Amino acid sequence: MVSNMGRRPCCPKEINKGAWSREEDDTLSKYVSIHGEGKWQKVAQNAGLKRCGKSCRQRWLNYLKPGIKRGDISSDEEDMIIRLHRLLGNRWSLIAKRLPGRTDNEIKNYWNTNLSKKLKKQPISSSSSWPSCSVSIQHNHHKYGNEKTKQIVHVAPQAPRPRRLIKVVEYNKILENNNSIGSECDQGSTEETSIADFFIDIDHHHQEELMVGDDGESNSKIQKMEDHKVIVSTNSHSSSSPSHHCHLLSEKFDPNLETLLDVELKKMASFLGLEN
DNA sequence: AACGTATCCAACCGCATGGCG
DNA sequence: CCGCCATGCGGTTGGATACGT
Secondary structure, eight states: OOTTOSOOOSSOSSOOOSSOOHHHHHHHHHHHHHHOSOOHHHHHHHTTOSSOHHHHHHHIIIIISTTOOOSOOOHHHHHHHHHHHHHHOSOHHHHHHTSTTOOHHHHHHHIIIIIHHHHHHSOOOTTSSOOSEEEEEEEEEOGGGOEEEEEEEEEOOSSOOOSSEEOSHHHHHHHHHHHHTTOSOOOSSSOOOOGGGGGOOGGGTTSSOOOEEOSSOHHHHHHHHTTOOOOOOOOOOTTOOGGGGGSOHHHHOOHHHHHHHHHHHHHHHHHHTOOO
């Protein structure tokens, strides 16, 4: 092969490493407050920081960004982390998105240093009452100020995380199209949520869909899924803040809804080969 | 006080992913 | 379609601190 084989360094040769100084923090904060986030390589260069772009991004997102909480994880937050971890596994960024002000790195560290030990001492049995799904409240801010609220179900297979993941968004689109073509779905006050919606948290503009494995069988499975539809009535929370959905899952579980979803989700998990 | 060990957590590293030309 | 690049993510590392002997 060629002589310059190997991975190209992502950072300039002369860079600072290790802990960030106060001056570096100030420089980065000022630069981002003026120019905004993104283009981190240029941030590093233009701000005169001898740091690589990745490092700047991480420092900003984990410590400097306004609204970041540090330390003092409450028992409610801890409970939330435990539940979300059971639901989502080591997907720290997804977990962090549901804990306002907390970062994936902090949650990951907290898990590794505190919770993993705690849970080792108090293992959760497979027959425990932990939910196999969770519900969060999603607020869609539409044009002209009306807000729709939707209950989002997060499904986490207890099976190992798929090696490769594909999105189910396309499937959802197919269903939407089908519904609009002479289906029984009326456009009235009750909203219909297809089962594919259970996998999709559009809270972040489709950035964090829950996905299924692309083992080559998924497409056929998704086709068959059309027979499995679940209706979830939604309601309006005009007084709720957008961050409302981040509150504890334990408080959001409607026992009836949970039972319904649990049954349906078990069916689907079975269908997708995600049982156990 | 001195030393060894354990713990915490900020930062690093490499891989995956998505956008773009 | 392909390659490049920037960004995102999660596992790991290593320095600082706390604790035990």
